[in-house]
Amino acid sequence: MSETVLITGASGLLGRALVAKFSGAGFQVLAQCHRHPGKDGDNVRWLAGDFSTIESIAHFLWKNEKILSQCRYLINNYGPITVRPTIAVKGSDLLADFQQQLVPTVDISHFLIARAPLQMVLTIGFEYSGEIRAYQKILGYAMAKNALLLLTRSWAAAYPDVCFNLFSPPSMENAAVLPKQARTVAPELVADRIFRIMSRRRSGVHYRYNNPLRASRK
Numbered sequence: 452m453s454e455t456v457l458i459t460g461a462s463g464l465l466g467r468a469l470v471a472k473f474s475g476a477g478f479q480v481l482a483q484c485h486r487h488p489g490k491d492g493d494n495v496r497w498l499a500g501d502f503s504t505i506e507s508i509a510h511f512l513w514k515n516e517k518i519l520s521q522c523r524y525l526i527n528n529y530g531p532i533t534v535r536p537t538i539a540v541k542g543s544d545l546l547a548d549f550q551q552q553l554v555p556t557v558d559i560s561h562f563l564i565a566r567a568p569l570q571m572v573l574t575i576g577f578e579y580s581g582e583i584r585a586y587q588k589i590l591g592y593a594m595a596k597n598a599l600l601l602l603t604r605s606w607a608a609a610y611p612d613v614c615f616n617l618f619s620p621p622s623m624e625n626a627a628v629l630p631k632q633a634r635t636v637a638p639e640l641v642a643d644r645i646f647r648i649m650s651r652r653r654s655g656v657h658y659r660y661n662n663p664l665r666a667s668r669k
């Protein structure tokens with residue numbers, strides 16, 4: 452069986468770099484997009500899906516059940532950032548952040564665990580995954596991303612036959628939202644790092660990834 456990977460948010464900044472990396476390495480890539488599909492190629496197939504609601508995620512999964520049942524690898528990359536002053540955050544904002552970060556990851560992973568020869572799930576965290584700190588603008592996003600960390604560790608213990616990884620990327624060049632004085636890394640370098648993590652076939656969490664180009668200039 453070919454090595455098939457599902458990449459969510461594949462038409463975004465990091466997603467496009469991941470599609471290029473995995474397809475270039477000979478994987479069959481199932482690339483989920485919402486409104487902006489790329490071109491299908493010999494080993495890239497674009498799958499449109501809307502992850503706004505539980506029902507629309509289920510629709511994406513059942514519509515593509517046959518091809519998804521080939522997946523050995525899953526990269527939960529979809530996870531849009533939300534920005535709101537902490538004092539203005541309401542319960543409904545937290546629900547929306549959890550819907551965007553958690554629900555697709557949980558429902559897609561479960562679907563593939565049950566139906567595909569899944570070996571590896573890698574979920575994308577954020578720069579401060581695992582840190583307890585005060586957030587002024589991205590509290591809901593940070594809470595939901597840290598919940599993904601708990602999910603990853605718990606699933607790694609619950610499903611010994613599948614590897615679960617969480618990778619915390621730094622701010623990336625050309626990101627829509629960047630903190631002041633952010634030190635950015637090219638999405639292609641982040642995709643390389645994710646590819647190496649997935650090649651190891653172990654479970655783990657991967658915090659703070661520094662720009663290797665900057666380090667080598669020191």
Ligand SMILES: NC(=O)c1ccc[n+]([C@@H]2O[C@H](COP(=O)([O-])OP(=O)(O)OC[C@H]3O[C@@H](n4cnc5c(N)ncnc54)[C@H](OP(=O)(O)O)[C@@H]3O)[C@@H](O)[C@H]2O)c1
Pocket residue numbers: 459460461462463464465466483484485486487488500501502503527528529530531532575576577578619620621622623624626627628
């Ligand atoms: N960018 C950064 O600096 C940074 C830093 C740390 C962590 N991260 C994390 O890295 C991951 C990738 O971030 P990114 O900046 O590369 O993302 P991005 O460029 O904002 O990509 C967004 C993706 O989500 C898709 N999408 C939008 N609405 C959707 C919907 N309703 N249903 C399903 N898909 C939808 C888009 O599809 P279409 O374009 O086809 O509509 C696109 O593929 C995220 O988990 C993010 O939290 C990013």
